[in-house]
């Protein structure tokens with residue numbers, strides 16, 4: 001069994017991390033499950049662990065002057081869902097995670113650090129081109145979240161680093177869409193999820209983005225498929241929809257996405273784009289699939 005450390009300040013945690021390689025445990029909702037040993041037995045970690053839940057430097061949600069939102073790594077889904085500073089897509093994903101107890105103990109740093117293809121927060125964060133701030137004894141560095149998550153359960157985190165916070169650049173979408181599909185309404189791991197967003201100016205789609213969760217080893221965003229929509233006028237949507245859907249289908253993993261899931265993803269994307277074509281009121285595009 002490995003040692004357990006409980007640092008009380010970030011500087012102490014970084015020294016421990018560099019010196020022992022101890023794995024950070026934030027909410028523990030992934031790590032405790034991974035280390036479980038059976039009924040009545042406390043989980044045991046075969047490696048050193050440090051409990052980081054007391055580190056104030058990793059807490060809080062702030063807006064910077066330029067509109068960038070910084071979410072501390074220890075922020076819980078409940079805090080994120082309740083914060084008016086956090087962009088809508090991310091609040092929706094946080095609100096749909098687990099059940100109440102989980103939403104009050106899990107953290108955004110843990111969701112990203114775990115890098116499960118089924119994790120709910122990376123999907124809208126990658127749509128919004130969020131960055132992670134990584135901190136070590138040598139200082140801080142920034143990386144696009146899409147580059148930080150390398151694949152299923154794999155990140156670019158070094159043994160001496162911690163995730164400090166997540167930065168979301170400012171944006172303003174004309175239309176937004178978010179949907180998570182699980183087995184049931186609460187406490188369900190995503191079977192698939194989708195975020196989409198568009199900026200329409202004077203009838204032209206000047207920005208269009210989509211991100212699929214649980215659709216492969218990591219969140220899927222296809223800049224090639226997005227480019228098939230961008231620059232077109234909304235009245236051209238029926239002409240370009242099929243080509244776009246085929247390109248999106250080609251981007252998602254056939255292994256992770258059997259036919260019914262691919263079809264559901266196509267229906268969600270069609271619904272979003274057709275709503276724009278039909279002149280929906282700007283704002284959130286909702287509704288059943």
Ligand SMILES: Cc1cc2nc3c(=O)[nH]c(=O)nc-3n(C[C@H](O)[C@H](O)[C@H](O)COP(=O)(O)OP(=O)(O)OC[C@H]3O[C@@H](n4cnc5c(N)ncnc54)[C@H](O)[C@@H]3O)c2cc1C
Pocket residue numbers: 023024025026027028029030031032033052058073074096097098099102105106107108109110111112113114118119120121157161162163164187188189190
């Ligand atoms: C019943 C149940 C339901 C669940 N439902 C959902 C769901 O609906 N959606 C979903 O996305 N997930 C779900 N999960 C999975 C889990 O709760 C989330 O992934 C959660 O966000 C993990 O956060 P945590 O703080 O508990 O992570 P931890 O278990 O503490 O850590 C997870 C990983 O991240 C690393 N880590 C944690 N913090 C940092 C940091 N600051 N810097 C570097 N590395 C770090 C750890 O070392 C570890 O590798 C569920 C889990 C359970 C048990």
